[in-house]
Amino acid sequence: MRTETAGVTETLIESAKKEFLEHGFQNSNLRRISSESGVSTGSIYTRFGDKAGLFSAVVKPAADGLMELYLESITAARESGDPAEATSQGNEGTELVLKYIYENFDVFKLIFCHSAGTEYEYYFDELAEIEEKYYREFVKQFSRRENMVSDFFIHVICRTGWSYIYEVVSHDLSYDEAQIFMKSIREFCFAGWGKVLGQNYEDLGL
Template structure:
């Protein structure tokens, strides 16, 4: 059973966070974390098995919440009638992305770690997970349009994935460049307008 010095466990997380933000996961060193706290690495091992467990503890809850919420939003969108999906796309997108930005900025340092410092961890391809959710939703929408006999320009899965990846790359640029919250939300409005209009354009529908 691990000891229950909650303050030391919390201090290790804070010191680990600063080490990761400064050097990235790969460059981070448990000895540096221990030294900054005036303890031995053995003291750290009483609470965390390795530096990846420290990293995961810092990011796993907000990361999981975002992916699951986004997956739920896309499922709810797909459950709507097709006509409602198409007519309400800009407003539905606005609601979902507003929640996403609020969540990211409410857990800013966790997402800073994921986006800028996670190489070598299970979160290294986190944006890819979100892009896959978006890609699957886009493909399902086109399948429903085709089943309904709608005329539109067909695009393949690779293109959908490319557009989805570009969307999330743009969203997380706000974190990568340390944008203030207000500026990030304004930036998100522009991204959303661009992609909503772009989808209608590339599919050849209005």
């Protein structure tokens, strides 16, 4: 019985993922998911509560995994003792995050592009807020300029940083294409941070 239930749940999850990818959350239909999976709509409500609960079941494992990975990356960068080490940790973290996203590509396309009306609609904002908090600390610790970088500058830059990830996902870039693109973005951004903070390019380990 447990095996049968697990199989039904997996089938529902896959059918729901396909429906949400094609129609988005708001325009998706539980009857189509029910028909695709061979499970009654009543069974869907019993297992997941409602359509939002089903969407959460589809994306939550990967979303939680990325959040954990990203927090570990940010912590490692925060605990580094110099800007070059922080940059190195940041580069490594970006590569790990990108790899994880591509290992769960369909789920993150749902979160970034099709989650309006769900609790994951603001997942992107949560990631940007975490990065913003880290960069405030980074600026205070490593700036050599008399005038500190404004919080608004940091806010916009961090929002833009996650927009790059959104763009590679929403445009269906291959993993290799995304890696090349993000490498260029990292070089571009860290060169800019070096100028803003009064750090030499070499001091950032680039």
